[in-house]
Amino acid sequence: MTSPYRAIYRTPGAMAFSVAGLVGRMPLSMLGIGIVTMVSQVTGRYGLAGALSATLALSGAVTGPRVSRMVDRYGQRRVLRPVCAVTVVSVAGLLVCTWAGAPDWAYFVCVLGAGTTPSTGAMVRSRWSEILRGTPEKLHTAYSVEAVVDEIVFIVGPILSVGLSTGWFAEAGPLLATVFLAAGVLALTALRSTEPVPHPDAHRSAGSVLAAPGLAVLVGVFVGTGAVFGAVEVVTVAFADERGHKALASVVLATYALGSCVAGVVFGLTRPRGTVAGRFRLGIVLMGVSMIPPLLIGNLFFLALALFFSGLTIAPTMVNAMGLVEQLVPRGRLTEGITWTSTGLAVGVAAGAALAGRVIDAHGARAAFWVGTAAAVFAAAAAFLGYRRLRPAPDREEQDHDGADRSSTQDHQRHLGTLEGEGVA
Template structure:
């Protein structure tokens, strides 16, 4: 492991909470596809499977920021356990109901209950922010590392979930996802030494992290980016199916994630200059441009190469976006702020997948890559139009003094060291 990565893990407890975060994040990529596979195998109703997956995604989008806001107010341990318990119980009842042939309304109630799944990735990033808040370069490496972890989750999770459902028994994928969720939540909640300090008094003043001037811009950009991701998955599957190699779709998508993984690792080793918002705009623009080649390819090998190149822009952009959130929202609402980006991403994935499916049915998979490109360019346009709003929260200006908005400074501003009890 290279020096910057050794440095971030030198902090006591960092390895433990990052490992717990990896386990707790596995359901992100396993539950949705696992439920679709399970329902389609047992009932043969793809419409029902898709509706349940959409219900779960919508519930997560609605409840996720609220749960994260409770975490900021009351602390991770107090909120993680009950929220995780409701989610695990909802999955368990769903599996039992499907096996017993229960009425479909119960399926939807359970799918909605899964929306209480805590945003484990936001909890882990909040811990990194608390540990390395005075060292922006280490925080940059930590966020890059977590972006790589996200890609690993989305490479391994679907393969594991689908494989278990098809090879072992239909409920095996969602069942293992629930085990991962319960285990990860309990392990993370037990690590009190690295838990960020809650801010109950700050939340009595009211308001949401979404009120920070730049946050609506980020949520819109993430929705466009999510639509790009969702469309790419559907388009790749359809593209491979049209050429008689549907089973290879997962490998082609793995090259997309692999490109992102490699770029994320390298990005964590670098010390990029300029402002975070400038790098964010550049990254989103590069993602948009990289969606043009998939429109032009004619076989799976070229598509794999095109998606690998596209993936190179993903993890660095995601890591930079987390740095932006850390600066845009008050520290008392950091977890909620990160969760809002996840909400935008989840909504975008659902919309992008649905639209890409419709275009594929009408015009074919190659034409449907226009959905991916269109969503990416809309995200880049939103980032460009909202660029000036991506400014640090007032408390960040006070602390960083003569800063650029990347957190670098020559020294603290006058009075910057006063009133820092809330940040200690």
């Protein structure tokens, strides 16, 4: 491992919570596709399977920011364990419903509960922000690591979920996703020394952190970015199917994620220049430009090549986005802010996939690549029009010259001292 990565993982507890976060994040890519595979296999009803998947995404979009808001107020351990228990019980109920042939309404009740799955990625990023406070270069590397972890999750997760459900038994994919969630959350919440300090005062009279103008702009950009991802996924499958090689769609999509992985690793080794907002805007523009070549291709090989180069723009843009969130929202509401970007992304993915599907049905796969291009243009326009609103939150502007917030650091030291007094490692 090269020196910038060694430097961040020398921080006590960093490796442990990073690994726990990887395990706990697997349901992000496994649960939805696992439910679709399970229900379609058992019932043969793709309409029901798709409706359940959409309900899961909607439930997550509604509950995710609220769960993260409670985490900021009360702490990860106090909130994540009971929320995780709700998810586990709900998925278990869904598995029983599938096995017993329950009525449709029972499926939807269980899926609504399963949508409370906590945003483990936001929890891990908030820990990085806490332990690397005042060292922006190290935080840049840490966010790059997390962007790569996200891509690994989306490469490995669907393969595991679909493979187990089709090759073993129908419920295996969602079952394994739930095991990963429970193991990851339990491991993460057991690591008390790196848990961010709760900030109950930050929420007593405040509304949603989405009211921060800069964050609203960022979420809008993420809706467009998510639409790019959703469209690319659906169109690639249809494009491969039209050419008689549907099975190769997963390989082509893997090159998209691989490009992002490569870029994330390299980006983490660089020393960032300029402002975070400026780098983010540049990344969004490059992402838009990278969606032009897929409009011109005619076979799967060149589509894979085009998507690889398009993927190179993803991880750096996401890293800069997390850096922006870290600046835009008050420190006591960071987890909620990060989760709102994930919510925007999820909404965009659903919208992009749905719109691309309609265009494919009417005009074919090649025409549907325009959906991704249009979504990228929307994201770039939102980034440029809202650029002046991407300003640091007041408590971020009051930081010392070296970037460290002394009072918050003292709070964290007192927090650690309390934990040591309780005998917590």
